[in-house]
Amino acid sequence: MTHDNPNSIAEANEGSNTRSVPPTTSPSWQSLVSRQLQSPSLAGRVERSEGRVVRSSLSDSEPHRPSPRRRQLLRRRDLFAIAGAITGWLATPTWSEEPPSIDNLYIDDELDQACDRAIEFLLRNQRSTGAITDRGHELALTSLAIMALAAIGTEPAEPTRRGRAMRAALDFVLGPDHQNDSGYFGAYDGSRMYGHGIVTLMLTEMLGMGATPKQNELIHERLERALRLILSSQAIRKERKLEGGWRYSPQSRDSDLSVSIWQLMALRSAKNDQMNVPGEAIEKALEYLRNSFTGRRTASGVGEGGFSYTPGQSRPSFTMTAAGLLAMQVCGQYDAPEVAAAADWLFSHRPKTNERYLFYGLYYYAQGMHQVGGKYADESGRVVSSLLLPRQRSDGSWMSPGGEERNVGLVYSTSLALLSLSVRYHYLPIYQR
Known part of the structure; x- marks a missing residue:
């Protein structure tokens, strides 16, 4: 076949370095956050799943749910807020990544x-x-x-x-x-x-x-x-x-x-x-x-x-x-x-x-x-x-x-x-x- 035919599935119809990922949490306080997630004062606010933190309130039944990207940023803002509440340094963060803004995203x-x-x-x-x-x-x-x-x-x-x-x-x-x-x-x-x-x-x-x-x-x-x-x-x-x-x-x-x-x-x-x-x-x-x-x-x-x-x-x-x-x-x-x-x-x-x-x-x-x-x-x-x-x-x-x-x-x-x-x-x- 000499013509350009890149379609992956259509053709089947015819013939039959270390990964760099922006961290969800800073390694220096991730374990502290994880331990505090079980605190009764935080019950109902967050859930822990395989090391990831998600907002319990973001159910699909909510009217006016935020867009996908905004939901992700809201999750991360919750995490930063929790970390700040736990450690007392929310106002002057010392981690390398600033809490993301959801304004005019x-x-x-x-x-x-x-x-x-x-x-x-x-x-x-x-x-x-x-x-x-x-x-x-x-x-x-x-x-x-x-x-x-x-x-x-x-x-x-x-x-x-x-x-x-x-x-x-x-x-x-x-x-x-x-x-x-x-x-x-x-x-x-x-x-x-x-x-x-x-x-x-x-x-x-x-x-x-x-x-x-x-x-x-x-x-x-x-x-x-x-x-x-x-x-x-x-x-x-x-x-x-x-x-x-x-x-x-x-x-x-x-x-x-x-x-x-x-x-x-x-x-x-x-x-x-x-x-x-x-x-x-x-x-x-x-x-x-x-x-x-x-x-x-x-x-x-x-x-x-x-x-x-x-x-x-x-x-x-x-x-x-x-x-x-x-x-x-x-x-x-x-x-x-x-x-x-x-x-x-x-x-x-x-x-x-x-x-x-x-x-x-x-x-x-x-x-x-x-x-x-x-x-x-x-x-x-x-x-x-x-x-x-x-x-x-x-x-x-x-x-x-x-x-x-x-x-x-x-x-x-x-x-x-x-x-x-x-x-x-x-x-x-x-x-x-």
Whole structure:
């Protein structure tokens, strides 16, 4: 196949460094806070769940609930207030992170409201099994939905309807029959290596965030097996220019950028989690990524152009250039010439509603350009909002303009839209610079 076909699930339809996370609490007083949470004077104000503090009052039955981001900030403000009350130094804090302000958090409240409506749509499409799907491919789509929920700050341990839904979705993905003996997720729902990469990436982001010790244990065990499958698939002998990449099945002897990026992001996220991922595997994948760069290179090595579906193609595409940009950054290549070239290409080739894989491309575009920062982040923020906010349906979902992407369903497009709009919330560690 020589045409650009990055759609992860649509293809299946056709063919069948240490992680740096902003601390919730300061290590110097976290244990003190934890001990005091059991105090009768604080009863009913907070609950403790796997080391996280949540506001009991934030039930989903409240009228006029704050937006997702504001709820997270309110939780953290409660924690700072509790710590201050306990230690007596609220007025003159000595920790490195100031209590966050919720005043004028974002100018565009429409975005928060759109995210809230989208989450409610996803939850209405959750089945009794815990799967979140409307069009098959249960593991892959449920994993995308879990990442979308996490991207706006939901956690499986939360005692809310959304937290319980996320916990049930994780339980579904972790089901005993969903990963075969070789560690492969893609056979169960027909999503192939696309789905396997999506599920694996989701598990790396949920590592240590399970609602119970048992759920955390299962996440770790399933993740280890999934990573071994990715590594063994990469090691299959391939043509030199295709080495380091992946394709539709674990035994494929060719590669394409669309499949490869999911595996690469999963490996990098797992390495950030200090899982056993050889640095050589990431370097090989990066080399394949560089081979997929399409454009002119000057004597100084600075490229002009973008990324294409497979090495050797003459023209970059919006979706693959956005994907390549994000993947390079996820792997720490912020100053690579390909990153600068891809950002410039995307800045001058603004996506349109008739993009072949609009939602898939916007997901990479929003995250990648946000990490570049400056005018690139400003422009992409405007573009994503202008393309998505007016097109949200009354039920909270988004529908792809047409073609193969529309055939995957509304859970797919809505999850990717949420991941695109959530860049300002900055919760998923894989997308943090």
